Amino acid sequence: MESLTYREALGRALADAMREDESVFVLGEEVGRYGGAYGVTKGLIEEFGPERLLDTPISEAGIVGAAVGAAMAGMRPVAELMYIDFIGMTMDQLGNQAAKIRYMFGGQIGVPMVLRTQGGTGRSAGAQHSQSLEAYVMHTPGLRLAIPATVADAYHLLRAALTQPDPVVFIEHKALYAMKAEVDLAAPVPDWGQAALRREGGDLVIVSYSRQVHYALEAAEALAGEGIEAAVVDLRTLNPLDFETIRPLVEAAGRAMVVSEGPMTAGVAAELAARISEECFDYLEDPVVRVAGEDIPISVSTALETASVPTPELIAATARRLCR
Amino acid sequence: MTRDNNGLGDLFREMLRIRIFEERVGELFVRGESAGSMLHLSIGEESAAVGVCSAMKDGDTFTTHHRGHGIFLARGANPDRMMAEIAGKETGYCGGKGGSMHIADMGLGHLGANAIVGGGIPAVVGAALAAKRQGTGAISVAFFGDGAMQQGILYEAMNMAALWDLPAVFVCINNQWGMGTRIDQATKSTDLHVRAKAFGLKAETVDGLDVREVQGAATRILDAARVGRPGFLAVDCYRFYGHARKDKSPYRDETEEAEGRKRDPVAFARAALTESGKAEAELADMEAAIAAEMDASIDYAIGSDEPPLEAMFRDVFAPGEPEPEPVAARLDRVLARE
Numbered sequence: 001m002e003s004l005t006y007r008e009a010l011g012r013a014l015a016d017a018m019r020e021d022e023s024v025f026v027l028g029e030e031v032g033r034y035g036g037a038y039g040v041t042k043g044l045i046e047e048f049g050p051e052r053l054l055d056t057p058i059s060e061a062g063i064v065g066a067a068v069g070a071a072m073a074g075m076r077p078v079a080e081l082m083y084i085d086f087i088g089m090t091m092d093q094l095g096n097q098a099a100k101i102r103y104m105f106g107g108q109i110g111v112p113m114v115l116r117t118q119g120g121t122g123r124s125a126g127a128q129h130s131q132s133l134e135a136y137v138m139h140t141p142g143l144r145l146a147i148p149a150t151v152a153d154a155y156h157l158l159r160a161a162l163t164q165p166d167p168v169v170f171i172e173h174k175a176l177y178a179m180k181a182e183v184d185l186a187a188p189v190p191d192w193g194q195a196a197l198r199r200e201g202g203d204l205v206i207v208s209y210s211r212q213v214h215y216a217l218e219a220a221e222a223l224a225g226e227g228i229e230a231a232v233v234d235l236r237t238l239n240p241l242d243f244e245t246i247r248p249l250v251e252a253a254g255r256a257m258v259v260s261e262g263p264m265t266a267g268v269a270a271e272l273a274a275r276i277s278e279e280c281f282d283y284l285e286d287p288v289v290r291v292a293g294e295d296i297p298i299s300v301s302t303a304l305e306t307a308s309v310p311t312p313e314l315i316a317a318t319a320r321r322l323c324r
Numbered sequence: 325m326t327r328d329n330n331g332l333g334d335l336f337r338e339m340l341r342i343r344i345f346e347e348r349v350g351e352l353f354v355r356g357e358s359a360g361s362m363l364h365l366s367i368g369e370e371s372a373a374v375g376v377c378s379a380m381k382d383g384d385t386f387t388t389h390h391r392g393h394g395i396f397l398a399r400g401a402n403p404d405r406m407m408a409e410i411a412g413k414e415t416g417y418c419g420g421k422g423g424s425m426h427i428a429d430m431g432l433g434h435l436g437a438n439a440i441v442g443g444g445i446p447a448v449v450g451a452a453l454a455a456k457r458q459g460t461g462a463i464s465v466a467f468f469g470d471g472a473m474q475q476g477i478l479y480e481a482m483n484m485a486a487l488w489d490l491p492a493v494f495v496c497i498n499n500q501w502g503m504g505t506r507i508d509q510a511t512k513s514t515d516l517h518v519r520a521k522a523f524g525l526k527a528e529t530v531d532g533l534d535v536r537e538v539q540g541a542a543t544r545i546l547d548a549a550r551v552g553r554p555g556f557l558a559v560d561c562y563r564f565y566g567h568a569r570k571d572k573s574p575y576r577d578e579t580e581e582a583e584g585r586k587r588d589p590v591a592f593a594r595a596a597l598t599e600s601g602k603a604e605a606e607l608a609d610m611e612a613a614i615a616a617e618m619d620a621s622i623d624y625a626i627g628s629d630e631p632p633l634e635a636m637f638r639d640v641f642a643p644g645e646p647e648p649e650p651v652a653a654r655l656d657r658v659l660a661r662e
Binding site for chain 1: 385416417418420421422425426428429430436438443444445446447448449450451452453454455456457464476477481482483484487488526638639640641642643645646648650657658
């Protein structure tokens with residue numbers, strides 16, 4: 001066992017991958033000398049040098065486009081997008097190029113690149129540095145999407161992303177970087193594409209990912225004291241999406257709630273709620289509810305920011321009404 | 325593949341192959357056998373494709389814009405498989421999924437044609453980065469039109485290529501027209517290579533009338549790129565026909581078109597060959613042989629099968645990964661209630 005932060009686990013994953021595979025390299029704004037805007041790549045340039053920790057100009061589309069070309073030419077690039085809010089700058093390279101090259105070219109070649117980025121609220125970073133835009137990615141065929149909630153997953157999902165034959169968007173949560181845990185990195189974790197059941201419970205199934213998994217667990221603890229047992233599922237990857245872990249739990253409990261920090265409308269929670277409703281209809285006692293971000297931009301005011309996304313209290317209160 | 329492109333005769337043959345291929349693409353459309361009408365012909369631009377490609381080598385990679393048939397042919401593409409792809413057939417380069425605007429072949433270093441203006445440009449930065457890292461000695465060339473000169477991604481890519489001394493080349497085929505907008509209606513700054521110079525690239529503009537001039541300029545630029553000095557080449561030419569197959573260019577006046585079409589690199593090379601003593605009969609034989617080759621490509625395309633429907637869910641992800649569930653299968657499963 002060792003004590004690691006989410007941030008350190010990500011850096012460790014990059015270092016281990018670079019030691020094992022010469023073709024892995026990191027490119028992005030401030031990834032080298034500065035060590036990453038959130039410190040994930042701190043110190044790596046000393047071991048791997050400026051060619052493998054390639055500092056780039058502030059050219060997000062160019063960074064992703066260069067990663068596409070390098071991946072097609074046999075490298076395994078890890079491009080860093082400092083904030084997922086900048087994804088609009090890259091959307092042609094990501095959505096029209098990386099995501100479609102294998103298909104358009106009839107399977108001739110894939111684009112084995114990883115786009116590391118981070119999103120979410122928690123730092124009063126304002127409307128252009130706090131969004132949860134995973135739905136943009138999930139809505140694009142051809143992209144894989146990993147979104148770790150735990151320190152162990154920060155390490156293992158990033159290592160797994162670096163073995164994928166297809167482009168992976170890897171979304172970290174800015175509020176989790178300092179989260180520390182005792183982890184044994186040699187201990188087994190679920191495979192790539194498998195959800196993790198973080199808590200068992202027969203009354204309700206809460207399906208979530210990223211930071212909201214922790215909020216859901218906090219809510220579930222509070223609910224347990226009141227006699228409501230909620231299962232908490234951490235999806236870990238949104239593409240592939242592991243519905244097979246969700247289905248039997250929902251069939252047994254008869255109630256499901258989906259929790260996501262992203263805006264409610266047409267979001268990840270909407271997709272999951274639709275799937276659960278379609279596939280588990282005969283077992284449901286109540287409507288599948290979405291507990292998600294408000295359909296508004298994120299404010300810099302801490303009070304407004306906090307109120308814009310689900311809280312443990314909102315999750316618990318919603319669960320009480322469902323299980324009443 | 326390596327070709328003997330040193331002599332004008334060879335350069336002419338390659339240009340003529342492109343000219344006739346493109347005419348046959350037009351014919352494929354008229355016969356209703358093309359997959360759609362989004363076919364962008366490069367007639368009038370043959371010297372750019374042939375001149376630049378004659379300075380490329382085996383192992384070099386490239387991307388093209390949507391008007392890229394000629395470039396791919398000049399890099400050694402098989403016209404049968406190209407025409408089949410344009411017809412959306414299983415025997416095409418991409419199994420009928422890509423088409424005219426997304427044709428690619430890794431074997432020939434073609435990292436892909438692109439239907440997004442400027443979309444294929446930054447990939448050559450990554451490919452050049454990889455070539456430099458891997459020490460292959462290869463260069464990577466982005467081909468695009470004058471429309472892409474107004475796209476920000478070009479400047480991001482040129483800046484990175486210059487910053488990192490990459491073996492990358494940016495080739496602007498300036499046919500004067502971006503769809504229905506003439507270059508001087510799109511920018512005040514029509515001296516295009518000056519922009520690349522500002523980024524530290526070795527840059528030239530060359531008149532596309534004489535393919536030998538294009539070859540000379542391309543050789544200078546590409547040779548420099550091979551030793552780590554990235555470059556830019558603008559080739560001035562004229563788009564003889566409309567933007568796409570259905571466009572009759574009502575926005576261009578007849579005088580301009582007539583003047584533009586006088587700048588015909590194929591006719592110019594032919595005249596130069598005749599002047600240097602090439603027998604008319606020999607040129608006619610060459611033309612007939614190429615016409616037969618391109619006619620055969622139409623027959624091949626028409627005779628090929630459409631891709632099977634099972635191919636639809638293939639290649640979204642790598643082989644061995646589960647394919648996306650078809651909507652019909654999903655509905656059957658969801659609605660099959662006890």
